[in-house]
Amino acid sequence: MQRSNLYIVIFSAILTIVLGGLLSGTSVVLKPLQDKQVELDTKKKILGAVMDISNIKDPKEILALYDKRVTSTVVDINGDLMEKDAKGNPLIAEKIDFQKNHNKFKKDVNARPYPVFMYMKEDGSGVDAYIFPMFGAGLWDWISGFIAVDSDLVTVRGVAFDHKSETPGLGARITDTKVRSRYEGKKLFDAGGVLQSVNMVKGEKGLPLDDHHIDGMSGATLTGKGVNAMLKDYFGFYGNFIEKTKAANQPVAEVVEPVEEVEAAE
Template sequence: MEEKSVNKTNTNSYTFIFAIVMVIVVGSVLAFAATSLQPMQYENMRIDKMQSILMTVGVVAQPDEAQELYEQYITEEIVLDSEGNEREGVDAFDVDLAKELKRSATEQNFPLYKANVDGEAYYIIPLRGAGLWNAIFGYISLQNDVNTIKGATFDHLGETPGLGAEITQEWFRERFAEEKIFDDTGNLVGVSVVKGNSSASKDDNKVDAISGATITGDGVSDMISERLQHYLPYFESETDVNVSNN
């Protein structure tokens, strides 16, 4: 009797081997793609960071001009320790606040950017804190009096669209312009995001909150005051402004 031929493509071993080969091929392709795209992703992050820093001092930069404008307006990048002293050998632009916040304050690096726009000097400070669902972050710039806010930018990793995610909107950022970070007695209080604050005063250390985003607003308030306090020693030693943190 003639033996029936076996179709090897229908065997379990063939299916198993084929699956392994496909996993290896697909994994290799994805790994190659990720590696190939890494330089582009890093460059996009650099450009986005430059744009955010420049935006706080009123300079709007398109991606293709961000580097040029950054070099034009950012006059100095420094890193401070918790006592306000400059740290050598640390690149301010490369400091990752997500990692820094996992360390004690005495061990952290505090980046500071100095800008000059149309003859006016500004200090730009990176921010990072916690929103409702994940991290929130941004930059805030101070005028030369180290008290008046020039501008601010905010972003997030997972806030609710239409609610907490609104911190990225221009109308919310504009509320911080000209606000003061010190109260009348010279204490650092930052700027509080307060629900129902309809006051037009720029001396009350408050801005109106986003409806339905109380926790995210509180996160913005907390990160501003928490981050700014670490720069007090530097401002006390390097400027003519008398500040305190009582």
């Protein structure tokens, strides 16, 4: 039976409203679950930069370990504490969108919040490692990383990289344990305190390199360049925080009062 144009328009409108409502409702219902999954994934990467968690399968155990060993803060480009954003909302390091803040056309590097995560010693006596989140551009799309640095803020403890669409078997190898382990023990600063970062060289030769270079990945030169740029940029952004923290951690030299000489009695 042929329907009038008005019937078709009304039917289409009702169908659109109903389906839109269902999709909207589904999104609202699923959002808390999605948020929890994002939280778990982020905390796994933070912990994964500083320790092996491959044998921990229970999400609750991951979250409990994170709560026990990790604290966080947010700083600005000057290395000073940031407690609120421009709208007055509290800043929580774990909830900062690294990708959104990376886009310099949306937020200038001088106005961005920079999360810092501290992996605490097991006895709670101090910081065992600092973990810095980073974001950059790979060959095809974004790359990201969490770089763990020893409490000296010079030596790399470990890294955890991620990517959206690097080439499997080539640039995608930045997530492989073998490639990630090459960063361990490398130095961010030279003996004079000048930032050198850690650079991946072109090609994969399997040769020992100096404190500021690691072996590359065959066929993935552009991905390697993207990782190099990401580390150099972000350690530059975190530079003031690092310098202030290193200065604050310097032991205070003990002042020894001069001993007055007592004239011997004749």
